[in-house]
Amino acid sequence: MMQRKSDPDLVLLAGFADGELDAVARDRVEARLASSPDAAAEVEAQRRMTRLCQATPPPEPSEAAWAGVQARILAETRRKAPALRRGPGGWGRWLAGLSASAVAAGLVFALVHGFRPEIPTDGGEAMPVVAHHEVEIISIDDADTVALVVGEPPVRGPIVLASAGEVTLETPIPDLRMEDAPNPPMLWVPVDGDSEDKRE
């Protein structure tokens, strides 16, 4: 077996064995083979290893095993790729726009008189949400109160939110308060069954 690593042409024998050399390199190797039985033996040995590998493929999995893998691929892909668009047949509806933290904080939508969004009647797709009376806020981080919105589902179309400075409370409502702090929540509304009666 040829061991002279300092001979760069030795590596070319692998390329020659696999038919991967360009014309110039191929001619050089052929010239060498003509005068070196060792080189010819090495070429054949290189080919034999590849043939051995190709002659001993792994046993094929069963169709049931393949079906299981494919099903898991589909399930994992659906779970990990919300950016995939909804298709005509297969993928179902995707929820978009709800962050995990907002859901954990008990995000609901509030419709306050004065900025109830216009509900289109063209059959546009609604974003499913929970109703305010279905949610009990147990705790909420200060950082999440910026995004707290309470309302009535389903909400169709774009939502335009007012900032705290754009809303004037005309009728004081017990337990309803606004703050002047930077980026305050627009309104804090107690989420219980009486809240609607208290709103004007």
Add this chain to the structure above:
Amino acid sequence: MVVVTATSAPAQSDDELLARFADGDREALDELFRRYRALAYRVAYRLLGNESDALDAVQEGFVKVLTHLDGFQGRSTFKTWLLRVISNAALDLGRQRGRRETLSLEVLDTGNRELSHPFTADDPTLPLERADLRHLLDEALATLPEPQRRTFVLHADAELSYREVAEVLEISIGTVMSRLYYARQKLRVYLAPRIKL
């Protein structure tokens, strides 16, 4: 008599199937999977040595490519991209699950056992010996440095050209050739005392 020949619709390209899949067409996934599962499995199996781990690597690899289609910018073919991800997944899994230790235990019986009669690498007529031969080859592959093993498997098992192997591994064609030369030499050194080559 009029003879009508039914012609099948031309197979869609990988890019077309990927576009359909991105639009939510599940049948596109079915076709992509059918097209490449065997190839992906052969590579993963040769790098891992058992069916269960190889199927896990195939699954993980397909999920990765299908959930990162944005990252596939057409700089390579889908096939080479997939095999890069599959081989990475297989090697990662092998490191996690201790492939070499497992392989050593599995082939303990065949390590130095002489085959019942002289077996040559080109003799396809002995299915029982073929399984032994595959185990010996897997043993030999396990002794290779990871870059050489991966290069050899991509070329010999996946039957990729040097250019395709270079694309998968992001190395030069010259490096592919060098790795293959030394990998096959080392395999021969390992196998020669055990089988008639």
